[in-house]
Amino acid sequence: MSKSMIKCQCGHENPFGTVLCESCGRPQTEEAKKSKTVDMRYEGSARRSQTYQRTIVDKIWNFFSSVKIGVSIIIAVLVTSAIGTIFPQKLYVPANTEAEIAAYYERLYGTFGKIYYNLGFHDMYNSWWFITLVGMLGTSILIASVDRVVPLYKSLKQQRTKRHPSFLKRQRVYGDGPVEDADASLKKAEEKLKQLRYNVKVEDGAILAEKNRFSRWGPYVNHTGLLIFLGAILLRGIPGFYVDESMWLREGDTLEIPGAPGYFIESKGFIREVYSNEDDEIFGKALERNPMIDKNFQTDVALYKKAEGDLPGQTDNISLVKEYSIIVNEPLTFDGYSIFQMDYRTDELKSMDFQLTDKETEQSLGEFTVDLVNPESTYDLGDGRIVELKDYYPDYAGFENGEPTSKSPLPNNPAFFFKMITPEKPEGEISFVAIRQTVEADENDYKVNFVSADTRNISGLTIRKDRTLYILLAGGIIFMIGVAQGSYWNHRRIWIQKGENNEMLIASHTNKNWYSLKREMGQVKEHASLPSYEDREDKESDKEEEEGDID
Amino acid sequence: MTKAEQFAKKRKRRLVIRTIVLIALLAAVVFAIATKKSEKVLAIGDEAPDFEIVDLEGNKHRLSEYKGQGVFLNFWGSWCGPCKTEMPFMEKQSKEFKGKGVHILALNIKDTRLKAETFRDQYKLTFPIAQDKDESILRAYNVIPLPTTILIDPDGIIVDIITTGMDEEEIRQAMESIQPE
Incomplete structure (x- = not known):
C-alpha cells in the first residue's frame, strides 16, 4: 500500500490528510481523536492541496488553494481599487502627453499628486500589476474551489449510512x-x-436522514458565476467585443463612426426643445420660476454603410442603412452598436451673409452668402460685379509675419480675403474682412459688409457596443443563484442508530441554522420516543427550549 | 496494475491537469495585459492599412498601387504651425526623390476645400494633396496630433511614425529610408 494512504480500522483507504474516515467516520488524526467535537468542514476530507508537495506546480497550486492567500488577494484588490479613486484617473485628465499629465497631478494635488503619478496610480485599472492581481484573484477562486468541491462531493457521495459510534x-x-x-x-x-421531507436511508439498524445537500454547492456555484464574470471582462479586450467611444457631429457633416469601421453617420439636424406654457398648464408655476426646462434633445441622423471590402477613403459605394431620430434613452441601434445622444453645443457659425457696398453712396451692390463649411471661391452678384474669396481663416487669431493665421479649423472667428471686381474697377480691390475689422492695402472704393449669420448645432454622441453584456448577466445570475442556494437552504443530517442492547444513538449536523435542525429533531424524538440529546456548543439554548415547552 | 502503480498514474495525471490549468490562467492574465496596453494602435513594423482617396486634382490614389515604392504619408491641417513650416521642405524633397521612387501623399484634415486649395497655391505644392473628409483614413491610422508622418517602405510596411514637424534634413533622411533599392 502506498504511503500516501491511510487505512482506517474499517478497511477503507483514505487519502493522506484525511481527518475523518470517508466511509465510517472514525477520527484519523490524533487531534481529532482527542477532541470532543469534530470540525465537519469539508466532511473532514483531505483537501487536495494538502495531498502533495512535490513539484513547483504543486507548490503554486497549493499557494492559490489557501483561503488565507485568497482573502489577502481580495483585500489587495479592494485597497488598490480604492486608491484608484482618490484622484481622477488618467482618462479624465485634460492632457495628452505624459509630461502634461504629470504636471497636471502635481499642480492640482501637490506632492501627493506627484507620488500618485509616479507610482502609476493615475492609470490604476490598466496597470499590469492590477490586472495581474485580478488574475490572481480568479486563479485563487478557481483553484480553491476545485480543491474543496471535489473531495467534498466524493465524501458526501461515499458516506455510509451506518457510522462508527466515535463519529456520532x-x-x-x-x-x-x-x-x-x-x-x-x-x-x-x-x-x-420522511414526513419532514428528509431523504432517509436505512441500513442494518441505522438511519441516515439527509436534506438539502445541494445547498453545500452554493459557494461553488457562486464562484463559477464570479469566474464567468471575470472571463467576460477579459473578452472585452478582444476587438469587436467591446466599444466605448464618443464623437462630435455637426449638422450636415458625415463622419466615420469611431469604433465602428465601415459605418458613417450624418447629422440631419439637432433639436433642443424646452417646455412652454402651451404644453401643459400644470407646468405653469414651475416655468415661472425657471423658464428654460429642457424637454427634448434630439439628433436626426442617417446611417450609411460602406460596401464590404471597400477601403478607407473610398466613398463611391456608400449605401443608406436607415434614418433615425436619436433622443435621450432611445439610441440608434445597428449591428450590436448603440449610438446615444449624450451632449450638444449650439450655434457654431455655419454661413455668413455679406453685402458689397459702394463706400461713397453707402449703396448696396448686391448680397452673397459664404458657406463656412464649404465656401465657394467666386460669388457673381450680376451686372459685372464679382466677389472672389481669395483666402479664408476660420479661426482668425491676428497677423503673424504679415500673414493672417487661424488657430483651428473651426469657424469660431472667420476672416476673409475678398477681391471685389466691378465694371468701374475691373482689376479688382483687395479687402481683408474679419469680425469688426476691415483691413485694406490701398484706399478702396468698395467694401464688403457683414449682414447676418446662420449657425448650426453640434451633437455629442456616444458609441457603445458590448457583446459581453449577456455573459456578464449570466455570470451575475449564476452568482446570485449560488448565494441563494447557500443562504436559504441548509444541509441537515440526522443519524439514528441502534447501539448495544436497547440503546439508541442520535446525532445531527448542519452547516447553519442549528435551531431549525433541533426543532425537527425534537419532533422526531417525540414521535419515536428517542433518547434525549444536547447541543454541546450551545447548552443554554436547550434549556430555553425546555422552559418554552412548559409554557 | 497494483495500487501503487495506479496511484502513481493518478498523480501524474493530476500534475498534467494542474500544469495546464495554471498555464491557461497565466495566458489569460498576459492576454488581458496585452490587450489593455496596445489599444489598437498601429506600430512600426505593421502593414500599412490600404486606402483609396481622390486628390484635389481629381486623381485617384490607392496605397497598394504604390507597392515597390516608398510612400511619405503626411497628415496636416492649414491652421497647424509645424505643418506650414515643413511643407516647403517637403515640396523641395519630393522633387529630389521623384525619380527615385519615393512619393509624398499629403492628407488634409478638417479644412475646407477652398482653404486646402489656397494653401496648396500659396506654398506652390506639386505633390498630391487629398482631403480625408470623413476622417476614415485618419482613424485607420489612428493619427492624433498634426502633423503626423507615416513612412511606408516599398513592401507596404510602416517603418516609422513621426508625430512632430521635421526640418529639411530630417525629411531627406526619412525619404531616403523608404527609397527602393
Missing part, C-alpha cells in the same frame, strides 16, 4: 440512552423523518 459521539448535537423497543423507534423515526 463527536458531533455537536448528540445523545444516547435506552429505549423500550429499538426497532419500533427506528421505524417511527423513519416515518417522521
Whole structure:
C-alpha cells in the first residue's frame, strides 16, 4: 500500500490528510481523536492541496488553494481599487502627453499628486500589476474551489449510512440512552423523518436522514458565476467585443463612426426643445420660476454603410442603412452598436451673409452668402460685379509675419480675403474682412459688409457596443443563484442508530441554522420516543427550549 | 496494475491537469495585459492599412498601387504651425526623390476645400494633396496630433511614425529610408 494512504480500522483507504474516515467516520488524526467535537468542514476530507508537495506546480497550486492567500488577494484588490479613486484617473485628465499629465497631478494635488503619478496610480485599472492581481484573484477562486468541491462531493457521495459510534459521539448535537423497543423507534423515526421531507436511508439498524445537500454547492456555484464574470471582462479586450467611444457631429457633416469601421453617420439636424406654457398648464408655476426646462434633445441622423471590402477613403459605394431620430434613452441601434445622444453645443457659425457696398453712396451692390463649411471661391452678384474669396481663416487669431493665421479649423472667428471686381474697377480691390475689422492695402472704393449669420448645432454622441453584456448577466445570475442556494437552504443530517442492547444513538449536523435542525429533531424524538440529546456548543439554548415547552 | 502503480498514474495525471490549468490562467492574465496596453494602435513594423482617396486634382490614389515604392504619408491641417513650416521642405524633397521612387501623399484634415486649395497655391505644392473628409483614413491610422508622418517602405510596411514637424534634413533622411533599392 502506498504511503500516501491511510487505512482506517474499517478497511477503507483514505487519502493522506484525511481527518475523518470517508466511509465510517472514525477520527484519523490524533487531534481529532482527542477532541470532543469534530470540525465537519469539508466532511473532514483531505483537501487536495494538502495531498502533495512535490513539484513547483504543486507548490503554486497549493499557494492559490489557501483561503488565507485568497482573502489577502481580495483585500489587495479592494485597497488598490480604492486608491484608484482618490484622484481622477488618467482618462479624465485634460492632457495628452505624459509630461502634461504629470504636471497636471502635481499642480492640482501637490506632492501627493506627484507620488500618485509616479507610482502609476493615475492609470490604476490598466496597470499590469492590477490586472495581474485580478488574475490572481480568479486563479485563487478557481483553484480553491476545485480543491474543496471535489473531495467534498466524493465524501458526501461515499458516506455510509451506518457510522462508527466515535463519529456520532463527536458531533455537536448528540445523545444516547435506552429505549423500550429499538426497532419500533427506528421505524417511527423513519416515518417522521420522511414526513419532514428528509431523504432517509436505512441500513442494518441505522438511519441516515439527509436534506438539502445541494445547498453545500452554493459557494461553488457562486464562484463559477464570479469566474464567468471575470472571463467576460477579459473578452472585452478582444476587438469587436467591446466599444466605448464618443464623437462630435455637426449638422450636415458625415463622419466615420469611431469604433465602428465601415459605418458613417450624418447629422440631419439637432433639436433642443424646452417646455412652454402651451404644453401643459400644470407646468405653469414651475416655468415661472425657471423658464428654460429642457424637454427634448434630439439628433436626426442617417446611417450609411460602406460596401464590404471597400477601403478607407473610398466613398463611391456608400449605401443608406436607415434614418433615425436619436433622443435621450432611445439610441440608434445597428449591428450590436448603440449610438446615444449624450451632449450638444449650439450655434457654431455655419454661413455668413455679406453685402458689397459702394463706400461713397453707402449703396448696396448686391448680397452673397459664404458657406463656412464649404465656401465657394467666386460669388457673381450680376451686372459685372464679382466677389472672389481669395483666402479664408476660420479661426482668425491676428497677423503673424504679415500673414493672417487661424488657430483651428473651426469657424469660431472667420476672416476673409475678398477681391471685389466691378465694371468701374475691373482689376479688382483687395479687402481683408474679419469680425469688426476691415483691413485694406490701398484706399478702396468698395467694401464688403457683414449682414447676418446662420449657425448650426453640434451633437455629442456616444458609441457603445458590448457583446459581453449577456455573459456578464449570466455570470451575475449564476452568482446570485449560488448565494441563494447557500443562504436559504441548509444541509441537515440526522443519524439514528441502534447501539448495544436497547440503546439508541442520535446525532445531527448542519452547516447553519442549528435551531431549525433541533426543532425537527425534537419532533422526531417525540414521535419515536428517542433518547434525549444536547447541543454541546450551545447548552443554554436547550434549556430555553425546555422552559418554552412548559409554557 | 497494483495500487501503487495506479496511484502513481493518478498523480501524474493530476500534475498534467494542474500544469495546464495554471498555464491557461497565466495566458489569460498576459492576454488581458496585452490587450489593455496596445489599444489598437498601429506600430512600426505593421502593414500599412490600404486606402483609396481622390486628390484635389481629381486623381485617384490607392496605397497598394504604390507597392515597390516608398510612400511619405503626411497628415496636416492649414491652421497647424509645424505643418506650414515643413511643407516647403517637403515640396523641395519630393522633387529630389521623384525619380527615385519615393512619393509624398499629403492628407488634409478638417479644412475646407477652398482653404486646402489656397494653401496648396500659396506654398506652390506639386505633390498630391487629398482631403480625408470623413476622417476614415485618419482613424485607420489612428493619427492624433498634426502633423503626423507615416513612412511606408516599398513592401507596404510602416517603418516609422513621426508625430512632430521635421526640418529639411530630417525629411531627406526619412525619404531616403523608404527609397527602393
